[in-house]
């Protein structure tokens with residue numbers, strides 16, 4: 136009911152009467168009044184005028200299950216949301232849920248993380264109440280070898296959403312970083328549980344620096360937030376819903392064809408490494424090469440520095 140009330144208030148430019156809400160939702164006036172009070176406590180500024188009804192004046196950057204659901208425009212991903220005030224890591228929570236219940240498409244979001252994870256045991260720094268920490272649970276019936284392509288789709292979904300909502304062009308650093316003004320604004324961590332030929336579940340963790348104003352010293356030169364770059368506060372729930380929508384659109388196509396063919400060009404157009412010399416770190420080895428772009432499997436195509444004809448691919452690793 137809360138989700139519905141938020142939607143109705145947001146979509147109305149004038150007052151919505153208590154009676155209208157009661158009729159639409161089939162509940163009592165007292166029930167409506169209780170929800171309005173809850174919403175005010177959560178940070179929604181709601182004006183109540185007798186004989187007119189309720190009007191949403193402003194919702195600060197609230198994220199809650201109801202707020203996120205009220206903005207979701209998808210068919211199945213993100214139709215179920217678990218929201219937490221604090222977790223160790225949304226990926227850890229999502230993995231536990233994935234093991235215990237039917238949860239394909241479920242979205243885990245937290246206001247803060249105490250042990251945010253990057254890849255290879257690295258840490259993801261978290262600022263409570265400012266950033267986005269979300270993990271999507273998926274149970275795709277695809278070859279486990281193809282699951283790493285989902286990281287590419289997630290990165291593309293974030294970059295498209297930032298372009299739409301903040302009107303800023305970002306770059307993607309293969310495979311999982313979103314770069315804004317030469318600094319990292321988002322990272323994606325995809326983890327999965329598999330049998331040899333079967334995926335139990337995939338968890339796609341997405342961390343976006345949204346409204347934070349500063350970073351710890353060790354990150355200051357390499358990390359940024361949407362706010363630092365634009366001086367605009369972004370409503371995190373809107374961005375979350377957009378990322379999920381962009382992702383779902385591509386994911387449904389991907390499930391059918393299991394290649395990135397339709398998305399390659401868009402990804403490669405925003406690839407920061409394209410035509411540049413990169414250091415490849417793969418299976419513990421390091422070497423220099425020139426990056427070309429991804430192929431339809433999401434592998435990074437590279438060529439030797441001195442032998443442009445010698446093209447190879449890197450499946451996992453970093454640059």
Ligand code: BT5
Nearest residue numbers: 224225226251252253254257259260269322340341342358
């Ligand atoms: C990543 O790892 O970029 C993946 C980050 C995924 C975070 C999300 S948040 C929701 C979900 N739950 C989790 O626990 N994780 C996911 P990697 O490519 O390994 O980059 C990590 C490196 O980025 C660190 O070693 C730092 O150098 C840098 N870093 C850490 N926190 C950062 C931040 N907030 N913004 C930008 N850079 C950061």
